[in-house]
Every structure is written in C-alpha cells, then in structure tokens.
Amino acid sequence: MSKSISIFDTTLRDGTQGEGISLSADDKVKIALKLNALGVHYIEGGIPGSNSKDIEFFKRVKELGLTSKVTAFGSTRRKGSVADQDANLQRMVESGVSAATLVGKSWDFHVHTALQTTLEENLAMIYDSIAFLKQKGLEVIFDAEHFFDGFKNNPDYAAQVMTKAYEAGADWLVMCDTNGGSMPNEISDIVTSLTSILPDANLGIHTHNDCELAVANTLSAVQAGVRQVQGTMNGYGERCGNANLCSIIPNLQLKLGYDCIGENNLRNLTSTARYVSEIANVNMPVNQPYVGNAAFAHKGGIHVSAILRDSRTYEHIEPEKVGNKQRVLVSELAGQSNIVSKAHDMGIEFDPSSEKAKEIIGKIKELEHQGYQFEGADASLELLLREADGQLQELFTFESFKMLVEKVAGQPVVSEAFVKIKVAGESIYTAAEGNGPVNALDNALRKALVQYFPTLKEMHLADYKVRVLDDKDATAAKVRVLIESKNIESSWNTVGVSSNVLEASWEALVDSMRYALLGQITPEHVSETQIPQGLVNH
Amino acid sequence: MSKSISIFDTTLRDGTQGEGISLSADDKVKIALKLNALGVHYIEGGIPGSNSKDIEFFKRVKELGLTSKVTAFGSTRRKGSVADQDANLQRMVESGVSAATLVGKSWDFHVHTALQTTLEENLAMIYDSIAFLKQKGLEVIFDAEHFFDGFKNNPDYAAQVMTKAYEAGADWLVMCDTNGGSMPNEISDIVTSLTSILPDANLGIHTHNDCELAVANTLSAVQAGVRQVQGTMNGYGERCGNANLCSIIPNLQLKLGYDCIGENNLRNLTSTARYVSEIANVNMPVNQPYVGNAAFAHKGGIHVSAILRDSRTYEHIEPEKVGNKQRVLVSELAGQSNIVSKAHDMGIEFDPSSEKAKEIIGKIKELEHQGYQFEGADASLELLLREADGQLQELFTFESFKMLVEKVAGQPVVSEAFVKIKVAGESIYTAAEGNGPVNALDNALRKALVQYFPTLKEMHLADYKVRVLDDKDATAAKVRVLIESKNIESSWNTVGVSSNVLEASWEALVDSMRYALLGQITPEHVSETQIPQGLVNH
DSSP states (O other): OOOOOOEEHHHHHHTSSSOOOOHHHHHHHHHHHHHHHHHHEEEEOOTSSSSHHHHHHHHHHGGOOOEEEEEEEEEOTTTSSGGOOHHHHHHHHHTSSSSSEEEEEEHHHHIIIIIIIHHHHHHHHHHHHHHHHHHHHHHHHEEEEEEEHHHHHHHHHHHHHHHHHHTTTTEEEEEEEOOOOOOOOHHHHHHHHHHHHHHTTTTEEEOOOOOHHHHHHHHHHHHTTOOEEEBBBBGOTTTOOBHHHHHHHHHIISSSSOBHHHHHTTTTTHHHHHHHHHHHHHOOOOTTTTSSSTTTTTTTTHHHHHHHOGGTTTOSSSSSGOHHHHHHHOOOOOOOHHHHHHHHHOOOOOOSSSSSHHHHHHHHHHHHHTTTOOOGGGHHHHHHHHHHHHHHOOEEEEEEEEEEEETTTTOEEEEEEEEEEEEETEEEEEEEEEESSSHHHHHHHHHHHTTGGGGHHHHEEEEEEEEESSSGGGGGEEEEOOOEEEOSSSSSEEEEEEHHHHHHHHHHHHHHHHHHTTTSOOGGGGGGGOOOOOOOOO | OBOOOOEOOTTGGGGGSSSSSOOOHHHHHHHHHHHHTTSSSSSEOOOOTTHHHHHHHHHHHGGOSSSEEEEEEOOOOOTOOOOGGGGHHHHHHHTTTTEEEEEEOOOHHHHHIEEEHHHHHHHHHHHHHHHHHHHHTTEEEEEETTHHHHHHHHHHHHHHHHHHHHTTSSSSSEEEEETTOOHHHHHHHHHHHHHHTTSOEEEEEEEBBBTTOOOHHHHHHHHHTEEEEEBBBBGOOOOOBBBBBHHHHIIIIIOOOSSSSSHHHHHHHHHHHHHHHHHTTTOTTTTTTTTTTTTTOOOHHHHHHHHHHGGGGGOOOOOOOTOOOOOETTOOOOHHHHHHHHHHHHTTOOTSSSHHHHHHHHHHHHHHHHHHOOTTHHHHHHHHHHHHHHHOOOOOOEOOOOOOOOEETHHHOOEEEEEEEEEEEEEEEEEEEESHHHHHHHHHHHHTTTTTGGGGGGGGEEEEEESSSGGGGGSSOOEEEEEEEEEESSHHHEEEEESSSHHHHHHHHHHEEEEEEETTTOOOGGGGGGGGGGGGHH
C-alpha cells in the first residue's frame, strides 16, 4: 500500500467561509505562492465567476508557474438542464485551471430538501457534469457533499453516487463530512465499506471540525485507505472550521510514517502557518498545535528543569522539525532555571550562582509579585535582562506626559496627549490627538521619537490587552496592560502594570519602542542634520 | 458495560498552566461554583501550599457545600524519604479535601532522567504515597504521568506501576498522555492492554492536545473501556492545552450514548464555557466547537436557504442541546424569541409581532453589531428593555465629563475627573481624584449623585474588565468594558462600548448606577431639605 498522501489545500475557497476571513485577490496570490513553496499538491483557488476577486485570482495565478495544481470549485449542473450549457461549468473550464473540484449531493435527504429533485436526476447531474469536465481535458476531483450522513441514512444511494462519479471518469472521489458531526470510528467503517465497493478508485477525505475531531477523522480515513486529504491552513473554514492541515501534515509524516510534503518542506510549516494568519489578519491561537507560539512553551518549574536535562521529557517531537521552537515561560510557578535558560536563548549568559543573576531573578520575582507577567511579554523580559547585563543605553529621558479626555453631550469624545522627553540632550514636547487615550499617547510619543529613529515608522501596535489584577477594589485596582507590536518581520510583546491604566499603557508602549530599537544606534550618533530642527522644542 | 462517565475538571490546576491563564483565589471560587452547577463530578482545585492563592481557595471552597468532589493535586513522596513526613502529602491532607490526585511516574526514561532514581524506588514512592493518603481516609485518583510513552517504551514497567498503585488502594488509575504525542489507535490499543491486565480497576484518561487529537484520544480511551475523563473548560492547559471538556461531554452524550452530566445540565454548557473564558479574561475562539459564537453560524447563500428549510441540512445537532444558538450572519431572524423570552423573565411582556417589540429587537441587534455583548451584562439589557417598555425615567441629564491624567518623572501619576450633570433641574459640577482615570470618574459621578440618591453609598464596583474587540487597529480599536457592581444583597453587570476606553467605562458606570436605582423614587420627589445645597452648583 502506498504511503504517499496528496495534500489538497482549500484555504482560498472553503477557508474564506470562516467568520472574519476575507481575502483579496492579492492576498490569495500571496498565499498561493507560499502554499506552492510548502509543497502542497493542490490549491483550490475559489469559484470562477462568483466574484471579481476570484476572476482576478485565476487570471493572475496562471502567470505564476506554480508546481502545485490550481483547482477551480463548482457545483454539478442545474437540475433539468444540459451540462455543456451550464454557466458554472463553463466558467470552471474558462478559468484555465488543469483540475476542477466538482461538488455533488450524496445524502438523499439533501437531494429532496435542498436540491428539491429526484435521486435519479441527481445521479444524472453528477454523471453529466464530470463527463463534461473530463471531455474538456480537466482532472476532476469529485467532492461528495455529506457523504457520511448520506451513507448512514441510505448507504446504497451514497454508494451509487460514488459509483456514478467513478464511471463518469472522476480522478478522485472525496468523501466529505460536511456538517462535521461524524465520529472517528464511523469514518473508519464507512471508508472501509467504500474501498470494498470501489477498490480501484482514488479516494479522498474532507472533514469539518464541529466535534473537534476533524484531524482525527482525517487520520482515521487515511488509515482506512484514502490517499487525498483536503483541509485548510490553521483550520480556517465555516462554523468550527475545516480540517487543519498544519496538524494533519506533521501527524501523517512524523507519527504515522506517510509522506506528504517531505522532511525539508515540513520545516517551513510554522512560518507558512503564521504568514497565512498575517495575510488573513486573524490572530493565531497561541496554543495551536505544532505551529502556535505556545506549542512548545513550558511554564511549570518541574517541567522546565526536566526539559533542560532532556527535551524529550515534555516534548513529543523536536520543535525544529516543523520550524517551531522551544520557549520557557517565566512565571511565579517557575523557578530560576527558567530565567537563566531564557537569558541563554537571548545570548546572555548568567552564572546562576552569581550575584548579578540573583539580583535580576530577585527583581523579576518582585515585579511578578507586583503583577507583571513576563510569560506574555518576552520583549519586556529581554529588555530587563539586557539592562541587568549592562547592554542597554537609554534612548530618551522621560520628563512628563499628560492625557486629556473630554466628552460633551451630543458631541464626539476628544482625546489628546502631551509628551515631554529629552533625546540626545534636546527637550522635545509633542501633542497629538487619538481615537482614544492610549492611541493619543502612542501618537504623541511616536511623533517625538520618529525624528531620531525613523525605523519606528515600520512598526505598529497589533494588539492591546487589559487585565484587572485584583477585583476587590474594582476601578481602584491594579491593571496589567499587554501590548503586541509588529513590523514586517516579527512581533513582540511588552507589559506595563499600574493602578492607572494609562500609566500601565505608557510603560508597555515605551518598552515596545525600546525593543524595536534594540541594536540601533543611540541618538547621540545621529548627526545634527538628520534631525529636523523644526520639530525639536528647545 | 456501564455507560456512565465520571467528569474530572482540572481547569483550576492544569488549566492554569496555559499561557496567559492566571486565576486569583476569587476567580477560582467563581469557576468552582459554575462547574458544580454544571454537574462535573470532580473539581481539581490546585496544589495545596504551593502559593497563597491555592491556600485561600482550599479554605474558601470548604464553606461552599459543593456537590462536586474537590480534589487537591500533589506528587508522590520524595525519593529516599518517608510518606508520612512528606510536606507535600501532608499539605494535601491538611487542605481538607475528600479526594486527592496523586501524580507519579510511569515512563522508565522519566524515572531515570527527571527523578534520577531507580525503577524500584519509584514503585515504592507510588505505593507509599497512595497508602498514606488512603490511610488518611482520602479517595485517591492516581495520575500515571506519561503512561502511553512509558507503555510504548517499556510496557512491563508501565503495567507494574499501575498494578502497584492498584495494590496500594488507588480508587482510580488514570492514564496520562502528558506530552500529547499519541495517536488515537495507540491510545485504544494500550487502554485495551491495561484493561486485560487489571480488569477490575477503575480506569481514567488524561490527554493533551499537542497533535490536535486530545478529544479524539479521550473518545478512543472511553470506547476502549475507561470510565473517568480528565480535561479542562475550553481546553485550557500547558502548551497546546488539555482535552477540552466542552467538546468531549457533548460528543459522549449526544453522539456516543454515554451519560456524563445529564441532558438538562448540558444546556448550560455554552454559558458555562463563556463564563469561564470571561473570568480567565481569555478570548474564546469564535469557531470553538459546540460553544463558540460561530459554531452554528451560517455565512449566507445556499447554506442559509437550506437551513431555513431544515436546519439538519447544515447542522450536526440542535444548538439548543448545548445552550448555543443558530446564527444566520446575513439575516435578522435569529434571536428575536430569545429577547422576548428574556424580557418575560424580567416581568416585561412584549408581543413579538408588535411594533414596540420589533423596535427594541432592532435596537439590540444594532448594539450587538457595534460590539455590545448582553450575555455578560444582564443589567444593561434590563435597562434597555424597561426603557423600551416606558418604565424608566432618566435620573439625570448628562452634560459633560472631562478626565485628566498627568505623570511627571519621579512623581506619582495624578488622575482627576470633572463631571457636569443636571439632576431635578439643578446643574451639578463635581471634581474628584482617583487611583486611576476610571476610579476618578466613578468618584466624581458618585459625588454628584449620592446627594440625591443616598443608597448609592451601599453599592460598589466589584470587577472591571476591558476587552479589545478588533485588533486590526490596536490602540485605535473598539473596546468593550464590563463592570460588575455589588451591594449587600446582589451583584449586577453592565456594559459599555466605544473606541475610547474612558467613554466605554463611563457608559458602563452610568448603567451600573441606573440599575442600582431601579425602582427608587425619582429625584423630583426628594424634598429640597434633603439636598445638601452646598454641593449643588447653580
């Protein structure tokens, strides 16, 4: 039995059915290039003619010379019509792809309720549509919608649908768990039944995650004999999402001995997954398996001392195999070995028994006691460690900030901020408005610094979180602010704590900019001519 | 074979190992009450004596009279020592729980590498610790760490560990896939092996989600014969999280015919899951299976017209069975019956077909679209409904507020607020300082109102939460503020939304005071002598 699995990615089609996922033609091209580089076998690009984005995508993708096969998606011909006059099928051919994904009904209930036609007409619709596409020279992947629900309800009819598609020349017969309601043992049993009915067909699997079983159901189907897996990057898709290729591919390759995209490409899995989440502008859950930021992160003290001895003690694979890496989280639950190993990762060597190490560990513990949480704020921790190691020069001297918010009945709220700092001996006083107080503060500080440090233009704040630490005193309680910042290459997290939400935000903002400028020249080295004098307030 | 499954929740212990999850003693008490109401059989509360939060939790939880058994977590005695002198074991007993979760090693590699002791000593550590806890009258749940990795590496030793624990009197033997690296078929095979070695033991399963298979692995184990399932709400936990009880429970009850928490409690699953995510202040992924906001959301087109004919066409279960609901993203049809029934609960009767009902439903939908969430803010919803029903008179007229925050280097930050309102025809202008901007605003508003409504003295703000709704623009994004207020008898929740955190806080603050004064006399009825004139600004 062959151990090669064909990977069919439908991020660009089924993935965009997910709530909050919307991709422009340009986004789609960027993602297609990355998927091609990752080595997936099929890239389903969209529905030709359904909207202008997809039309543009199919036009542009032809020029790219991808190794992956690009496929166009469409339904069987309309009931009571003729395939070669069906506008949908014609657009699939005209899109210029070499492979088509044709979806058809295989659940008798759906034929009656959704299509409102007869079981015989549905079989004819499937046969005619596939025969038409084959005659036009396309490879045809037949997606049997609701195949498992159909098989449970009327196994004979579901099998007839697949037999008909096979006879019409479909290259792949894909069983879809469209509603995501099947259990792994049902998937396994039904795939086994179909393999005995059509032993020579190439079978595929397409699952949804409504029971949190899409990955398991896919593995079940592969173990029962299917050779094509349909899914999306990060599991994007309607309702609870499609099967997540970012988990399926490493499970198949590293755990079950199948070959999908090869060992080398697998090392690009994490960066590809994160790239797609950036383009889709959707936060990747930190705890996402294999590729998430916390997938190999360790928090407990005992766990940390064990992984420092041997990472196999608490890691099921070497993170590098999927391009991810080990992280040690610093928290009150953890001990000093965490901090020393964290520093080591940053290239800072502390002898754990030295005075310097004890001092910085004491300081971090004290800050954590005050409510700082460095496990979500690696950049702030790195600044502290580099400072303790004597590596940091302050970029500016803080003098004051002021923040004013005013709301008058019937008028929009107004937020203003005023920032006074000293850079390279010069006093700078800036004012800015904002959408809210923190935005105004960000704008005013940026205005003051960007003259000296133009790279700040390339960074922006990507996420802002506030957590009240102790609800006993409610609005007088301490708050912790976490800020995520990004530039083109990377993202970093900083933290601030205060009983005043704006002071906490200020701290996190300042750290975020200090981190962005790590390794930059200090302002003393900026020549006078580089500083626009008009903006410097003497 | 029994079809009852015992649900063991470890959100409060293993769940807090998740990145970004940090729970105060108060948070833990709140969550324990909800888990108890949901009907889980065991609530693992934490590690007694490990930190002050857990000590406080175990003290407070004893007073609550929960039906769920609360368990304390701890490791086997130290190597080369005696169980009844082991500080950890003693603290488990002293915590006052009736059940203890004892974790021990079952992977020979870990015994050597992490414990650095002999296989024999590890067996003795397990035996002695269980025997000690049993002798103190505790129910003992033995968690065999890395059981599956252990069994794969050295099946004899892993089996010896379980046999030893069984002989020592452990009530439950729980197989842990600690690193989350096992495949469902491996889980099934190994559970089957153990059931044949110890046919009379009560077996349990504890899985992690590193391969996105924690739910599937749990189901595999149950189908192979285990009768206790360990997991967390929303799958919180170290690295990629623990097995998600919010998916496991409905899969077991609705799909596989097991009984866990009963049909009625299952209807509270969604609200419980969302409550826990609110307390943990972690965004619930919209696409979370069963309980997520998009779990039964349909994005339009063909799917929507099909589900309007028959929801079974694209829904694997009726969402109401888990307390969730269908959402049609393009239609305003959903939710109206909810609002009418919610109003009914508050004693307000709306005829669903009346103009008044349509108007208020339209208003609530529009507010929800803007980012308001009334699920966590019943008091704000009640105010809206009573207002629509003509029951509310405004207590005051808003004129303006102003907020100033100033920080000068080396000095504490200063927050001041100025509030101008009109009560009973009188203009009032107050100023107040605060620990932070929202506290200053609260103080200034309270100062203005308390003269007219002395009962406001009895209420205070109990919790304050901020959530960024849309991280695309970071500090310019919309924020939702949730405020919990309390008086001696009760607590209530209000909401505000704005791109300005202070405006959102103001809205929630005002609602909180309006709700506190529901049913109070209106200010017109306060006699002149009751108003201290000195505080009224003409």
